[in-house]
Each structure stands twice: as structure tokens, then as C-alpha cells.
Amino acid sequence: MIVRRQRVLAGVAGAALLCGVALAPPAQITDAAFTDPEYGRATITAFRVPPATIIACTVANNGLGVFQNVxxxxxxxxxxxxxxxxxxxxxxxxxxxxxxxTTTGPAGGLYTHTAVLTQSLLASLISNLLGSTTTLTVTNLLAGTSWVSDGTSRQLSIALLGLNASCT
Structure with a gap:
């Protein structure tokens, strides 16, 4: 008898559920439209590492005209x-x-850097020093990044046998 009563209750609950679904209103069809009349405007400028400025490039030759340093x-x-x-x-x-x-400063917001490159130092860095042209290029580096400025260059020309060196 208890089993029969449970079956009847289950049947009534199922019928009520079906009636509820049948009587529920159908889903409404809508068109979703998203519009926003506001807008933004900005100017974006990329940072560029400023180049260094070469203010002097001088060559020292000995009394015989043989290159000593730049x-x-x-x-x-x-x-x-x-x-x-x-x-x-x-x-x-x-x-x-x-x-x-060597570095001094800052003075007026600028550091002054000086490099004295002797014949022996240049020969240790660049193998064929005599009778050649070597480009000296300075660049600025932005700390903590891989950003590098455009290079600023001078040409060191040394004639055969180290005579008549010049920096242009």
C-alpha cells in the first residue's frame, strides 16, 4: 500500500511538472544592441633614447708624426x-x-664623458690599427631596457706606419 501511494504521488508530481512547463510563456526573442555615444581621444608618442653629442675628437701624434692616442x-x-x-x-x-x-657632471643636466684611447689599447681591441680607418661610435643606453640611441660617430684615420693620424 505504501508503494502504491508513492507511485501515485510520483505520477501527480510528474503531471504537475508537465502542466507547468506547458503553461509557461515561451522565451521572448530579443535583439541585443550595445551602443555608447562616448569616445576617447589621445596622442601617443613613443619614447626615443636621445643620442649623445660628440664635442671633441683630437689626435695626439709624437714629434715624428706617429700616432700616440685619440x-x-x-x-x-x-x-x-x-x-x-x-x-x-x-x-x-x-x-x-x-x-x-671617465665621466664628470652632471652640469646643466649633462654628463661629460672622455675616452683617451692609446695606440696599445686600440691595437688590443682592433687588430689592424696602422694604415686603417676606425669608426668611433658613442651610444646612450636606457637603464633596465635593451633600448639604445642612434649612434654618433667620428672616423679615426691612421696612415701606413702610424703617420698623420686624424679624427674627422
């Missing part, structure tokens, strides 16, 4: 850790060690 002076908004001096001769490029660059 002195390169440049200004930058970056301290010693934010500058690099490279030498390029043909397909060979070398970075001048930071120990060979």
Missing part, C-alpha cells in the same frame, strides 16, 4: 652606466671597456 669627448644625459663607446673597423666591432671612460 681623445674623444662627448656629452650625454646619461651617467657612465648609460653610455657605450664602440670601435668598428671593417667587420670587426669592439666595445671600449668602461674603465677607459
Amino acid at each position: 681623445r674623444l669627448v662627448w656629452t650625454s644625459v646619461y651617467p657612465a652606466s648609460g653610455v657605450r663607446l664602440t670601435l668598428t673597423q671593417g667587420a670587426t666591432t669592439a666595445v671600449v671597456p668602461a674603465a677607459n671612460i
Whole structure:
């Protein structure tokens, strides 16, 4: 008897559920439209690492006209850790060690960097020094990134046998 009563209750509940579904209103069809009359406007400018400015490139020759050293002076908004001096001769490029660059300042917002590159230092970095042209390039480096400025360059020309060196 109890089982029969449970079956009857289950049947009544099922019939009530079917009636409820049949009597429920159908789903309404809608068109979703998203419009917003507001807009934004901005100008975006990318940061560019400013280049260094070479203010002097002088060559010292001995009394016989033989090359002794080249002195390169440049200004930058970056301290010693934010500058690099490279030498390029043909397909060979070398970075001048930071120990060979002295820095003063800042004065007026600029640091002054000086590199005195002797004949022996240049020969250790660039193998064929005599009778060649070497490009001295300074660049600024933005700390904590891989961003580098455009290079500023001078040409060191040394004639055969180390005579009549010049920096242009």
C-alpha cells in the first residue's frame, strides 16, 4: 500500500511538472544592441633614447708624426652606466671597456664623458690599427631596457706606419 501511494504521488508530481512547463510563456526573442555615444581621444608618442653629442675628437701624434692616442669627448644625459663607446673597423666591432671612460657632471643636466684611447689599447681591441680607418661610435643606453640611441660617430684615420693620424 505504501508503494502504491508513492507511485501515485510520483505520477501527480510528474503531471504537475508537465502542466507547468506547458503553461509557461515561451522565451521572448530579443535583439541585443550595445551602443555608447562616448569616445576617447589621445596622442601617443613613443619614447626615443636621445643620442649623445660628440664635442671633441683630437689626435695626439709624437714629434715624428706617429700616432700616440685619440681623445674623444662627448656629452650625454646619461651617467657612465648609460653610455657605450664602440670601435668598428671593417667587420670587426669592439666595445671600449668602461674603465677607459671617465665621466664628470652632471652640469646643466649633462654628463661629460672622455675616452683617451692609446695606440696599445686600440691595437688590443682592433687588430689592424696602422694604415686603417676606425669608426668611433658613442651610444646612450636606457637603464633596465635593451633600448639604445642612434649612434654618433667620428672616423679615426691612421696612415701606413702610424703617420698623420686624424679624427674627422
